[in-house]
Each structure stands twice: as C-alpha cells, then as structure tokens.
Amino acid sequence: MTKKVNISTESGADVQTVSEAVAARLKEYRKQQKLTLDALSRRSGVSKGMLVEIENCAANPSIAILCKISAALGVSVADIVNVASSPAVHLVEKQDIPTLWTGPKGGSARLLAGTSGPNMIELWRWEMQPGETFESTGHPEGTYELLHVEQGQLRIAVKDTELLIPAGCSAVARTDVPHQYANEGKSKLIFTMTVLEPH
Template identity: 50%
Template sequence: MTELVNIEDDKAPDNPEAATAAAVARHVAEQRRARRLSLDALARLSGVSKGMLVQIENARSNPSIGTLCRVAAALGVSVAALVDLGSQDVVRLVRPGEAARLWAGPEGGTAVLLVGSDGPDMLELWSWELKPRERHVSDPHPPGTRELLHVTAGTLLLEVDGRPHEVPAGTSALLHSDRPHAYACKGTRPVRFNMVVMEPHATMRRS
C-alpha cells in the first residue's frame, strides 16, 4: 500500500500533508492516553507495530489509510476524528484546504477524506481519483462496514473477495467492505468517484 511522502523535514503550516500528520499525531496520542493504553497495548490491539505508532505520534510520516483504519478501530473512534474533521456543531463546513488527503498514488492519484462524523455510527465522505495503472488495495474493515460508490468519470475496476466488477461513469455501487477489496483504474483515462463509508457502532472495538 502506498504511503504518503515522509514529511519529517517539512512541517510548514501551508503543507497539507504536514498539517494532517500533526493532527493525527496529536489525536492518536490524546486518545491513547485517555484510554490509559501504552504504545505496546495499542500495538497489540491495532496490529500496527510499536515503531510505526511512535512515528505517527511524533508526526514523522503520514500513515496509510489501512493503518489509520486499524488505529482508529482499536481506539474506538473514526478516522475523521483522528484527522480532526469531527465536530459537535449542528453544521460543520469543511473547506477545500481543510479536507485531508490520506493517499497518494504513484501516478498522481489521490484519496481525500472530505468530511466525516464521529460515533456512535461513523460516516465518511471521500473523493477518489485513480490514474491509469493505479490500484489501491484495502484490508477488510470491521464487520458490518458498507461503502457506497458513484463514478463520475472513467471506469472503476472494483474488486471484492477477488471478484472484479466494472463500474463505468454514471454508475453507482454498494459493497460490503468487511472483506478484502481493491479499487483500480480501468483503461487509459483517470477514474474519479465519490465514496461514502458507513461503520456501525456495534463493530467498534473498545478498549
């Protein structure tokens, strides 16, 4: 899985990756300490190595989407909460510069978390672009997780449990993402799609 560029030496306020890494570092540390979890305990719960957790809490690099999902599930919070997109306001506006880019593909593709809620039931709205030859593989999400997709340009090759499904522009899909799945660009044109992720409260792992 492609990681975002290491931002160890670039923490300028106007750098989106640096801002995301700083927010994740702060919130992971706060949530871990609030639950009185050691780094070793969080590593056991999440399946993420202690070394990686140390890097995350020190904002030394941006973790992959899969790593963020595992850490968030172990802490019982949403990915949106870790990137500081959650809010208790009745209406929260997330402006373009505040959305979190959580994946960058080798050919220039991106996955941006536009907005997300915190529990008890967690919802996330994503904007994806995959360039030709790009493919993103995702680990299974917690049981009961579902995704809604709508392709706005190009053709998405959606793989679930190893079975491919072509989703052309203008087409929508519902998938059970609590099993292995992947997204790929089919053809010579970039594919763009919007995605809603729903994770029920009952699946969250509490410390």
C-alpha cells in the same frame, strides 16, 4: 496485502498539518482510554514502533493503518485526522480537507468529511489515473461502501468478486474483507465513496 501509501495533499491541508493533527489526536485518544503504546499496538495490530513514529510526527501512516488505529480506539478516521466536529452543522473548508492517498501517477483519495465516534460515516473523493490501483486488507466487520462513478470506469474487486462500474452508475460493497479499486481504462477515473463503519 495493503499497499503502504503516505498521507499527502492536493489543494487541501498540508502534510505537516495533517501529521500534527494525527499525532495530537492519537495521543489524546490513547491517554483518554489509558492505553499504553504496547496495549494499542496489540489491539490495533500496528507495531509499537509505527505508533511511536506517528505520535512523534515522524511517519505518514497509510489509510489502512489509520483505519486500524481508529477502529482500535473506537473512533473514526475523521476524528483522527481532525476533519470531524461536533456541531449540528459545520463547514469543512477546502484547505482543511486532507488527501490521505496519492497514487504513483498522481491519483488521490481525499477525505471530504466524516462523522465522529465509533459509528462513523465518511465521504471520500477518489481520482485515479490509468493503471493505478489501491488495495485494502478490509475494514472492521459490517463496513459498507457506497460508490458512484463520475468519470471513467472503476473496477472493484471484493474478495473473489469483481465488478465494473461505468460513469453515471453506482454500487454497494461490503468491504470488511480484502478489496481493491483499479482504473484499467485509458482516461482519469473520478468517483465518490461513502463509508459506513458500524461499531
């Protein structure tokens, strides 16, 4: 089961700014594709009530919900949270980087940058305090994650396989199945993650 966590911020875009961007972009993409809320709900597996709340800036959707909605619309999470842009090169300023997960002990997951469109690539920076865990039900078929641990030790469980990744090491994981990240150590865990989600 995916843990429901709220969008929040840590030295980046504030909650209201991110919520407004998500609301505006969701409406924009849904209307471009001439999808009703009912149709998007069926396609994404996200309840109509939640979609209404997101479009009205009354809900802070979890990463899992943003992934489901973006996949259903054929766009990236970066498109939805307004991090992506179309120029050949562009700067994502510190204040525009959203934190899309906050752990119970202060950990965070920040979407540093991402490409537009259905064949998307995202760059994330995760910080997890000792004892923090994040669970996902899985991304669309064919999704891969590249992970590099900067500090601490990451335990990743992908379906029935577990792997410990110490500082300085990297790993590749196919994450279109249920998976979990955890910091079971005694110090802060910091890792970067690149997500490749083909259309």
